[in-house]
Amino acid sequence: MKKIIFAVTLSIFILCSNSTAKDNNNNLKKNKEKAIATAMEITSLRSTLARESVLNNTKITGKTFKAVCGKVGKRVKAISKEEGFKIRHAAIKNRNPANAATTGEVNLIQKISNNKKTQPIEDIVTIEDKRYHRITAPIFVERACLACHGDKDTRPDFIKKKYPEDKAYGFKEGDLRGIISISFPIALPMEESPNP
Numbered sequence: 171m172k173k174i175i176f177a178v179t180l181s182i183f184i185l186c187s188n189s190t191a192k193d194n195n196n197n198l199k200k201n202k203e204k205a206i207a208t209a210m211e212i213t214s215l216r217s218t219l220a221r222e223s224v225l226n227n228t229k230i231t232g233k234t235f236k237a238v239c240g241k242v243g244k245r246v247k248a249i250s251k252e253e254g255f256k257i258r259h260a261a262i263k264n265r266n267p268a269n270a271a272t273t274g275e276v277n278l279i280q281k282i283s284n285n286k287k288t289q290p291i292e293d294i295v296t297i298e299d300k301r302y303h304r305i306t307a308p309i310f311v312e313r314a315c316l317a318c319h320g321d322k323d324t325r326p327d328f329i330k331k332k333y334p335e336d337k338a339y340g341f342k343e344g345d346l347r348g349i350i351s352i353s354f355p356i357a358l359p360m361e362e363s364p365n366p
């Protein structure tokens with residue numbers, strides 16, 4: 171009898187842990203797809219807005235910026251909240267000091283640029299002691315971006331004033347401008363015991 175109970179308990183345990191592993195796999199797949207879709211949505215939103223407001227507008231002001239990157243920033247905030255994603259823009263030649271690439275990000279940017287990679291890269295990172303799955307996608311420069319990321323001297327005045335440490339100029343169409351990364355927490359397959 172004891173043997174039967176043991177066998178049944180063991181089977182239930184195996185079945186349950188299997189389904190947890192399956193759930194985790196499904197969740198990972200869903201999160202990855204969502205993260206890649208988010209990177210594409212944000213990048214194409216910026217490019218559509220830039221095309222709409224820059225190519226029709228001769229004078230580029232702080233208002234144009236709000237209509238392009240301001241809207242992108244709002245969408246980034248909304249998705250981060252909805253999905254629990256950490257979304258980050260980074261560049262070696264950055265404009266906002268908060269977007270200066272970290273050592274890890276510099277490596278990713280170089281990897282993308284050396285291999286002319288356009289597909290997202292996946293890796294695992296630890297942020298504030300928590301492990302995350304990270305999806306990183308490249309952002310390329312288009313003609314509409316040059317109004318603000320082209321020649322150093324022709325940058326709009328509001329940019330020269332607001333970003334004295336600006337490095338995000340001198341780009342050409344097709345150049346790698348930087349990266350967007352989307353990170354989501356890794357689901358552990360099982361609870362970890364606090365003591366070995």
Ligand code: HEC
Pocket residue numbers: 216217220224230231234235238239259260261263264265266267269309310311312314315316317318319329338347348349
């Ligand atoms: C109207 C001016 C303007 C246009 C057009 C514009 N940008 Fe920007 N961009 C800025 C400013 C200003 C910032 C800094 C925003 C901040 O303070 O976070 C910025 C920041 C960025 C960043 C974040 C990294 C960093 O350097 O801080 C990326 C990536 C970027 N732009 C890419 C693009 C791309 C790609 C295009 C074209 C599709 C584009 N931008 C068009 C003004 C512009």
